Amino acid sequence: MTEETPGFEEKPDVPSGATPDAAEPTAAPQEEAAPAGDANEKAALVAQLDQARTALNERTADLQRLQAEYQNYRRRVERDRIAVKEMAVANIVSELLPVLDDIGRARDHGELVGGFKSVAESLETVVAKMGLQQFGKEGEPFDPTIHEALMHSYAPDVTETTCVAILQAGYRIGERTIRPARVAVAEPQPGAQTVKAEEPAESAEAADAAESAEDKENGGPEEG
Numbered sequence: 001m002t003e004e005t006p007g008f009e010e011k012p013d014v015p016s017g018a019t020p021d022a023a024e025p026t027a028a029p030q031e032e033a034a035p036a037g038d039a040n041e042k043a044a045l046v047a048q049l050d051q052a053r054t055a056l057n058e059r060t061a062d063l064q065r066l067q068a069e070y071q072n073y074r075r076r077v078e079r080d081r082i083a084v085k086e087m088a089v090a091n092i093v094s095e096l097l098p099v100l101d102d103i104g105r106a107r108d109h110g111e112l113v114g115g116f117k118s119v120a121e122s123l124e125t126v127v128a129k130m131g132l133q134q135f136g137k138e139g140e141p142f143d144p145t146i147h148e149a150l151m152h153s154y155a156p157d158v159t160e161t162t163c164v165a166i167l168q169a170g171y172r173i174g175e176r177t178i179r180p181a182r183v184a185v186a187e188p189q190p191g192a193q194t195v196k197a198e199e200p201a202e203s204a205e206a207a208d209a210a211e212s213a214e215d216k217e218n219g220g221p222e223e224g
Contacts, residue, residue: 096123132173133171136166139164142161147170149185150183151167152185154186156189159188
């Protein structure tokens with residue numbers, strides 16, 4: 001058995017002709033591997049950045065869609081609110097239409113005088129503020145969406161179906177028709193358009209005949 005001398009460390013055998021530094025491993029391979037690690041780290045960061053951008057685009061699209069839905073919701077609520085208001089006003093005003101008709105007949109007959117006139121005008125002002133509008137005039141074209149024809153006739157002086165008399169005025173609130181105007185209508189007489197179309201031709205023939213007669217009286221057309 002060999003005894004180890006305290007404080008003495010054994011050193012590896014060094015070949016003859018070699019320096020002690022040659023026996024120590026070099027760090028060059030580790031330094032060469034560092035650039036490859038940096039490239040992998042950069043690739044990972046780029047991938048994370050792409051994922052973040054994709055997520056941001058998705059959230060932005062979601063936000064824009066929610067904002068558009070909210071705007072549509074607001075418009076729909078406002079439209080419904082106006083419709084409900086118009087319906088409520090229409091239900092109230094429709095009960096006053098007979099009174100307004102009586103006021104109109106009294107005005108036509110010259111009976112709207114004194115205190116009755118003041119009350120009638122006040123009532124008409126109130127319903128006008130509520131959005132009630134009267135429509136229906138003589139001479140306007142007949143429109144089945146706002147007119148109700150109670151009488152029908154033919155007239156030579158109209159070119160289309162025309163309201164020739166307003167039997168009862170119509171009323172509307174906004175775009176809602178409360179009551180159509182009840183009217184008497186007149187249509188063009190059957191064959192009137194054919195007669196009007198033939199009139200220019202007859203006039204041309206008469207002009208040609210008159211010119212021919214004039215030529216005969218003058219001894220025929222002058223020769224050049």
